[in-house]
Amino acid sequence: xxxxxxxxxxxxxxxxxxxxxxxxxxxxxxxxxxxxxxxxxxxxxxxxxxxxxxxxxxxxxxxxxxxxxxxxxxxxxxxxxxxxxxxxxxxxxxxxxxxxxxxxxxxxxxxxxxxxxxxxxxxxxxxxxxxxxxxxxxxxxxxxxxxxxxxxxxxxxxxxxxxxxxxxxxxxxxxxxxxxxxxxxxxxxxxxxxxxxxxxxxxxxxxxxxxxxxxxxxxxxxxxxxxxxxxxxxxxxxxxxxxxxxxxxxxxxxxxxxxxxxxxxxxxxxxxxxxxxxxxxxxxxxxxxxxxxxxxxxxxxxxxxxxxxxxxxxxxxxxx
Amino acid sequence: xxxxxxxxxxxxxxxxxxxxxxxxxxxxxxxxxxxxxxxxxxxxxxxxxxxxxxxxxxxxxxxxxxxxxxxxxxxxxxxxxxxxxxxxxxxxxxxxxxxxxxxxxxxxxxxxxxxxxxxxxxxxxxxxxxxxxxxxxxxxxxxxxxxxxxxxxxxxxxxxxxxxxxxxxxxxxxxxxxxxxxxxxxxxxxxxxxxxxxxxxxxxxxxxxxxxxxxxxxxxxxxxxxxxxxxxxxxxxxxxxxxxxxxxxxxxxxxxxxxxxxxxxxxxxxxxxxxxxxxxxxxxxxxxxxxxxxxxxxxxxxxxxxxxxxxxxxxxxxxxxxxxxxxxxxxxxxxxxxxxxx
Numbered sequence: 001x002x003x004x005x006x007x008x009x010x011x012x013x014x015x016x017x018x019x020x021x022x023x024x025x026x027x028x029x030x031x032x033x034x035x036x037x038x039x040x041x042x043x044x045x046x047x048x049x050x051x052x053x054x055x056x057x058x059x060x061x062x063x064x065x066x067x068x069x070x071x072x073x074x075x076x077x078x079x080x081x082x083x084x085x086x087x088x089x090x091x092x093x094x095x096x097x098x099x100x101x102x103x104x105x106x107x108x109x110x111x112x113x114x115x116x117x118x119x120x121x122x123x124x125x126x127x128x129x130x131x132x133x134x135x136x137x138x139x140x141x142x143x144x145x146x147x148x149x150x151x152x153x154x155x156x157x158x159x160x161x162x163x164x165x166x167x168x169x170x171x172x173x174x175x176x177x178x179x180x181x182x183x184x185x186x187x188x189x190x191x192x193x194x195x196x197x198x199x200x201x202x203x204x205x206x207x208x209x210x211x212x213x214x215x216x217x218x219x220x221x222x223x224x225x226x227x228x229x230x231x232x233x234x235x236x237x238x239x240x241x242x243x244x245x246x247x248x249x250x251x252x253x254x255x256x257x258x259x260x261x262x263x264x265x266x267x268x269x270x271x272x273x274x275x276x277x278x279x280x281x282x283x284x285x286x287x288x289x290x291x292x293x294x295x296x297x298x299x300x301x302x303x304x305x306x307x308x309x310x311x312x313x314x315x316x317x318x319x320x
Numbered sequence: 321x322x323x324x325x326x327x328x329x330x331x332x333x334x335x336x337x338x339x340x341x342x343x344x345x346x347x348x349x350x351x352x353x354x355x356x357x358x359x360x361x362x363x364x365x366x367x368x369x370x371x372x373x374x375x376x377x378x379x380x381x382x383x384x385x386x387x388x389x390x391x392x393x394x395x396x397x398x399x400x401x402x403x404x405x406x407x408x409x410x411x412x413x414x415x416x417x418x419x420x421x422x423x424x425x426x427x428x429x430x431x432x433x434x435x436x437x438x439x440x441x442x443x444x445x446x447x448x449x450x451x452x453x454x455x456x457x458x459x460x461x462x463x464x465x466x467x468x469x470x471x472x473x474x475x476x477x478x479x480x481x482x483x484x485x486x487x488x489x490x491x492x493x494x495x496x497x498x499x500x501x502x503x504x505x506x507x508x509x510x511x512x513x514x515x516x517x518x519x520x521x522x523x524x525x526x527x528x529x530x531x532x533x534x535x536x537x538x539x540x541x542x543x544x545x546x547x548x549x550x551x552x553x554x555x556x557x558x559x560x561x562x563x564x565x566x567x568x569x570x571x572x573x574x575x576x577x578x579x580x581x582x583x584x585x586x587x588x589x590x591x592x593x594x595x596x597x598x599x600x601x602x603x604x605x606x607x608x609x610x611x612x613x614x615x616x617x618x619x620x621x622x623x624x625x626x627x628x629x630x631x632x633x634x635x636x637x638x639x640x641x642x643x644x645x646x647x648x649x650x651x652x653x654x655x656x657x658x659x660x661x662x
Contacts, residue, residue, distance in 0.1 A: 020598055141604035141623060170604055175557070175619045175630040176564045191596055195608050198594060198615035199634040203357065203432050206613045207372055221633060224559045270594070271612065275586075277596030 008285035038156035067153035189244035329382030353437035365434035432614035432638035437521035437545035456507025467496035
């Protein structure tokens, strides 16, 4: 049992690290493309002819036309699952409506070079028109190396992905934005929230065990860690923060319940727990499978509501 | 004991010290430089200390002089407190180790309202080096080199003429830094004196002319430490329509930071801050930390020959200098690149 928990804790931590690497990847690639004069949109909703929209990670616009779509994978599942996911992804991005016209962009999947073996296992079965591009951001933490293995339409994009390596200064990249994509692990969000809590304290009352933080103010401060270029998909949704708060409440770090604005922070909690991310991962792993809190229900997509950030959310509805 | 004497004000105390010292009437005098958080007062600091179980009594002796007694558990120390540009100096003739222990506990209770001044080792050497323009001779008699493993006290068999370059070379040879230096100034306009200067806001006059020590050592030390402190102010991350502005502070090292040093850094930070390793080091180590007392928030990066600290939404100079001092203990040969050098 202990062993199972340990494995799970490790995977929780790995997910947190992958998420952070993903934020780094998005920021570096966005900045590099922008500096190269490539028009790129990150996680924008783009309409499709059948109605509705798709939200590719990167949409590259060339001469006013949607030319390329890039889908980023922080990791890959085992071969069979990877084949299914990539095939579905290719189908999902087949045709868009862009500037009133139906367009079929070149679709490229960006995947970690460390997962090359999985790609090799399924390479012959993948859609022929799917471009593969591996990236390595693990060998050194100050650069990303790409290996483009197929065509892309936008010339600037080909140049950027052919530039090896793309170098960056990690402190600027990682301290500027801490969230980009929607699926920030709850443990990572919980740590980010806990890490920011002391900054709301007044030094004159610094030694009081408990202090209160307003959820609205917390959301606003977390929002500063989002890039402005994610226009219509500001991703750290209120419900994601709620989940993190619920978790912190469950382990009694805070006193809070859905619907309340005041969060009472128990400052002594976790003070002897060592590495907080590891500790929270451990607690998350021990808590086992999560269920929606009582009084919450999933919302059908057509009934989605706008949350505090103006994000259309279909996650569990809470009584905020 | 110095506090047994009655003084009307600071000048009266200084006059007494200037006369009593040369006659050997009092033992060494210790001066601790305290910096006050902007917007706070010494009364706020005393209140904070009392709330945290440190008993302090501050009695006004004159317009610019207070007697301060500090009781921490069974320990008791007393001395005089006088203001210096909205900051304070605590002066006492107490016994060194007991004073250090009591002052340490007192300052832990007053953080971040009242903190110990901090002058990085390299700047201590620079300050002493400047004394050579005023004195015929500046002779080093003793010093303490701190490395990652140990603190070694180095006695000079015979006093040697101070040379910042030689001192720096000796420390680097041992992979450490000077955390204190004892020296004697001879042949100045106000006479000679013998003293010791520490990185962490502590100066001791052993013998000689107090006026010369005050004017030529304590005041420059205070000015330099204050400049360091102020250079760490206003470094917070700024968000505006133009984007995010960061002000990282870089500590440059001569050789790559080893995995063992990264582990040491991780251990110290995780034990003293709300912290987590959010990038485990391949080879970069990234730690997100917040000061649980004053709420300052930082990201710290260590890779190659570089360590960077990025202050985020809140970063007080009090907290920032404490973090810098911790880093300097773990990586003693690192040189912080302060943007506004004193």
